[in-house]
Amino acid sequence: MARRLLAALAAAALTAGIAPAAAAAPDDGKIVTTTAHVDAPKVFWENGTFVLKNEAYDELYPLEKTVNWVGRGYARSGSNQGGQQYIFLPPDNEAYGHLRKVAERWYSAPGMPSGPFPIWAGFGADAAIPVEQFRNGTFALELTKFDGPGRMEAFMTNMDLYLPLFSSHERGRRVSYLVPGSHTHNETAFTKPGRYTLTYRAIARGVDGKIIASQEIPFVWQVGGTRPAKDAGPDLATAFNAAPTGDTSGYRFSLAPYAGREHDADDQLTELRFDAGSETVAGKVQFFLDGYFLAEVPVEKGKARWAEMIGSGASNFQAVFIPAAGGGTPAGNSDTPSTTRTAAANTATGARWVSAPVSYTFGDAEAGTSESAAQLPEPHSQDPAPAMAGGEYTPSSFDYTVRTEKTAAGNVTTSVAFTDPKVRAYVHGGYYAKAEDKYPDCEVNMVTDSRGVASVTQGDSWCEGYHLKLSIDPHPEVNMSAAADVRFGTMDLSAPQSYSGRLAAAPAIGTGTQPAPGPQPEPAPKP
Structure with a gap:
């Protein structure tokens, strides 16, 4: 309903020869x-x-x-x-x-x-x-x-x-x-x-x-970017399509190292710039990174600036300018001669514009463009997330191996590897100063990856001599009813220690290559 109302208002504005208000950022109104x-x-x-x-x-x-x-x-x-x-x-x-x-x-x-x-x-x-x-x-x-x-x-x-x-x-x-x-x-x-x-x-x-x-x-x-506004307006496509056209040959979008030093870490910022080449141009510009919304900034006297920490590596940046309401010539008004439309756009608050993409990496020299793009920015992540795992699964094996070892840097790695690489499980517990302690001094909290392995590397070897207790719980979508509590004795990290077991209804007690366990306490509570 709200979208239809906004579209109707935009159409009415065109009929009246007046451009509607600038586009809202995507989360305005939330x-x-x-x-x-x-x-x-x-x-x-x-x-x-x-x-x-x-x-x-x-x-x-x-x-x-x-x-x-x-x-x-x-x-x-x-x-x-x-x-x-x-x-x-x-x-x-x-x-x-x-x-x-x-x-x-x-x-x-x-x-x-x-x-x-x-x-x-x-x-x-x-x-x-x-x-x-x-x-x-x-x-x-x-x-x-x-x-x-x-x-x-x-x-x-x-x-x-x-x-x-x-x-x-x-x-x-x-x-x-x-x-x-x-x-x-x-x-x-x-x-x-x-x-x-x-x-x-x-x-x-x-x-x-x-x-x-x-x-x-x-x-x-x-x-990053700008805070979403309290009130929503027409979306970008609606506002852009209703905005006036005209001469944009003087427009330029550019990026450069930020020169300000008002705050700590300002030297880590990049400045995004929109310059219309004329002080009569006003409105708002939206900046995009790899097609995703970043910031919306007012254009005053033909200029807009935004400083941002753009991360590491190259990204493609674009600017979309929507002129202020009341200026220029509405798009699609074929009854007005083209020379008149161009003159109106040049002497009023400007014409709509989408910049071509600019590839930029933090620390580069200034780069920019005056070229136009054929369409509004579309999301195109250069690092898309892989597909998420999902759906119920029955493992072909419930066997697993727990392993602890000291790394060359002196840290401690704790891992659980399942024979079936598709097993998803939650492994939690940790290293306890005393076998009977309820809560770990060095917490272990991990889940299996796409190889059926859960691993974490922590700190230095201060947990040597402590007791390792782990609970292994299958993911809710794994079709089995059992969990396991694995309890080691005092940890000697002079050499890698391991234990192979199988998920079963009864608690599993470590008796493999790790030191022989002493008297066993009650299973550790789930943290």
């Missing part, structure tokens, strides 16, 4: 959750199934009606010179090696900001989730679709600790298992700024063997 702690998605239980919501500002909102906005944020201080809190630089540590291989600089919503800016995001679950109704008492939040200009990693970090939670591109990192009443304070990092759509569902298997799942809900992150 509830913007930012500059606060936000739990989204947060899983609730209503009417016998899961429901996903956004919890922010002590309120609950339907997830699909909200947008998380990550703007440039700085630590609170006596001036604007506080340290930046929106660029994550992976430390030179083995646990972060895979992040550094992908990108040197990530645009991030910080896990623990100093002060309220920017967004402080996480996810979680309501305390009233009835885990007694689920197989093994487990349920999960799952990323089922991902669309955006780059990739996303969500993780917890503290010094040498790296605990992965979600990954857009690693098949084994599309699911995080939750505990009722818990929520996370994690980094949510993206390789590029722009508009991302993450589709989630909550899932469990009931004790009766049936799958329980929420609807799949798309949730938008606007990473």
Whole structure:
């Protein structure tokens, strides 16, 4: 209904010879959750199934009606010179090696900001989730679709600790298992700024063997760029098609290193520029990265500027200009001579324009174009996410091997590998100072990847001499009813240790090549 009304208004404006208002950004009109702690998605239980919501500002909102906005944020201080809190630089540590291989600089919503800016995001679950109704008492939040200009990693970090939670591109990192009443304070990092759509569902298997799942809900992150506006307007295509045409030979879109130094990390920014070549031109310009919306900026006296951290690697940028209402000649008005239409466009607020793409990498010299594109930008990620795994599966084997070893750098790798590479499972627990301890001193929390392997490398070898206890729970879509608790004795990391076992109804006790276990405590509780 709203779209039809906007189209009618645009048509009426054309009839009157007046261009409609500039286009809205894609998430204008949504509830913007930012500059606060936000739990989204947060899983609730209503009417016998899961429901996903956004919890922010002590309120609950339907997830699909909200947008998380990550703007440039700085630590609170006596001036604007506080340290930046929106660029994550992976430390030179083995646990972060895979992040550094992908990108040197990530645009991030910080896990623990100093002060309220920017967004402080996480996810979680309501305390009233009835885990007694689920197989093994487990349920999960799952990323089922991902669309955006780059990739996303969500993780917890503290010094040498790296605990992965979600990954857009690693098949084994599309699911995080939750505990009722818990929520996370994690980094949510993206390789590029722009508009991302993450589709989630909550899932469990009931004790009766049936799958329980929420609807799949798309949730938008606007990473960098401009904050979505309170009120929505006509979409870009509607506004552009209704906007006036005219001479755009003086228009230019360009990118260059940002010269400002008002804030910390300004030297990491790139400036996007629109120049119309005439101070009479006014309106709004939308900037795009690889076809995904980035920012909307007013054009005043023929110019617009936007500074952005564009990530690592090359991206294709475009600008779309919509002139202010009331100027130029409406598109398609064939009754007006072309010379008159051109003159009106040149002397009023300008003519619509889509720039040709400009390929640019952070740190390059200025690059730009005055050429036009034949159509509006379309999303074309240079790093698309692989297809998500899904559907029920019966394993050909329930055998697995647990392995621990000290790396050359002195860190500790813990892994679980299944004989059937298609097994999806949740492995959690960790290293305990005492065998009878309920909670680990060095937590292990991981899920299997597309090879049926779950692995994590953590810190240095301070967990040597501790007790390793792991719980292995199959993904809800894996057709089996058993879980396993694997308990090792005191860990001697002078050589790799391993244990081969099989998922079974009874707890599995390690008796393989690892040190002989001592008296066995009760199985570790699920963290």
